[in-house]
Amino acid sequence: MITITGNLTPEKFLKTAGPWLEQEEVKNNLILGIAANIAQKPLEQRQEHYFWLVKQDGEIAGAAFWTPPFKLTLTAMPPEVLTLFARKVKKTFPLIPGVQGPPEILPGFIRAWNQAGMQAVLDFSLRIYSLERVLPVPPVAGKMRPAESRDFDHLMQWFKLMREEIKESEKINERELVEGYLREKRLFIWEQGQACAMAGYAGATGRLARINMVYTPRSLRKRGFASNLVASLSQQLLESGKKYSVLYADLLNPTSNHIYQKMGYLPVGDWDSYLFQEFKSL
16 A cells, blocks of 8 residues: 655655664755755745655555756655656655656656656666775865855855856746745855865754855866865764765766766765656647
């Protein structure tokens, strides 16, 4: 028997699903981190959110969440569970813009979700890495410092350029996002006479945090600024008490994958993301 429970608060979701998710904590870092982040906010500051827990014969078989306007995020789950879950969620939220999760399960979800006149288009493929000890990187002049309000204008410019370069499809409030990182002191800069690169972190739980927002302007690339910044931030996260520092790297960018592995990051799994789009006639 398969049961699907929705309308869960992040607190209830973590209490019920947390131990199961933590069995593969790094692979499930996104759903754990999002739930923890929402749970620590006052009710009036929480973004719109939906959490689901799926059981098969009384045992947890999968979980999912959606925070509009982003894609639906899935954990691994058996095919028969996935099909039922897709059909149930589609009835309530037919306008979800896409889905992301472990590559091996997404084709089955997409088949179950399929709508007349719609298609699923691969948006990106990533590799998930985790690190427990930072290996030395070739040093460069400069140092990491927390980003400050005085950095806002060029951080906004860098964030927009980063989204353009990776062809980010999801529509978000860019100003609100950058302001949130600054307010919560989760964004950092490598400085050598000027701001040379940025990186931040998100999805912090008791045992891990996910590095993101890594960007270097084109004119300052291939000088080691971003790699030194990511290494320094990774070390800071570990020294703060985290067991793991986690990041996602684009599989189409072999350079970044190589740099992260030399830094001590080890691959733990892959992650695909699809957009739902209308069929376009030729």
